[in-house]
Amino acid sequence: MLSDKAKQMFARLKLEIPAVAVQYLPVKPQAVEHCDKTLAFCQYVKEAQDTGKTFYISKENDACYGKVALGMVPKPPVTACGQAGLDFGVYKSLSGCRKLYQQLPVLVPGAINYVVFAPVASCDFDPDLIVLFADIPQADIVMRATSYLSGDLWESKSTPVVSCSWMYAYPLISGKVNHITTGFYHGIKRRDIFKAGLRMISIPFNKIDEVVTALDEMDWTTIAFRTDEQSKAELQRRMDHWQEMAVEMGCSCDLS
Structure with a gap:
């Protein structure tokens, strides 16, 4: 379960919008409300922030490609061939967009069937990821915390489309914190989910305790x-x- 210390440290950041804990499960969670909406995967993070509720979704709830990133469904051939990226004008050719899908980080197919979302402040489970949105001064503190103890390099990996793969799958695959800037990415921007210019930071389970310890010990x-x-x-x-x-x-x- 996410520690009280973790909740205290993330609360101390005074983020404009709450940090969200995400958990991936193979079987349906017990005693957790099912969200009956149909939204893009990234919109469920906003749903948890806006409502303050803990809830779960399945692939049937996802109206976009989060379910692809999590291995819930295969890469759809029509988009994986590059057609959507070409038609949106994001890529010049089918080949350019197809390259994205050939390199897209995807979790083990079929291993995840349900996703639980909760504000960090009320999280009562062990999260696979903590996702937060920070202005530059806050992001400076968080990113320093990711390397304060380990000396890990900072890196930002993403693509213009299917950014959900880089924020919700890549950190678990690589074991690394990933961070991007809102306003650059097609789906998030198109749906106007988060204002531009925030640093979106995704912290995988293996780095959470380290980041919390660093936030507690280091000079902000x-x-x-x-x-x-x-x-x-x-x-x-x-x-x-x-x-x-x-x-x-x-x-x-x-x-x-």
């Missing part, structure tokens, strides 16, 4: 950006130490 405003005199003096002390190290190591240090 690093010392170089603090303006109080004590911090300025401490930063200068540390920088002076670099020069002492450089002398001992027989090199120079030009950082300032």
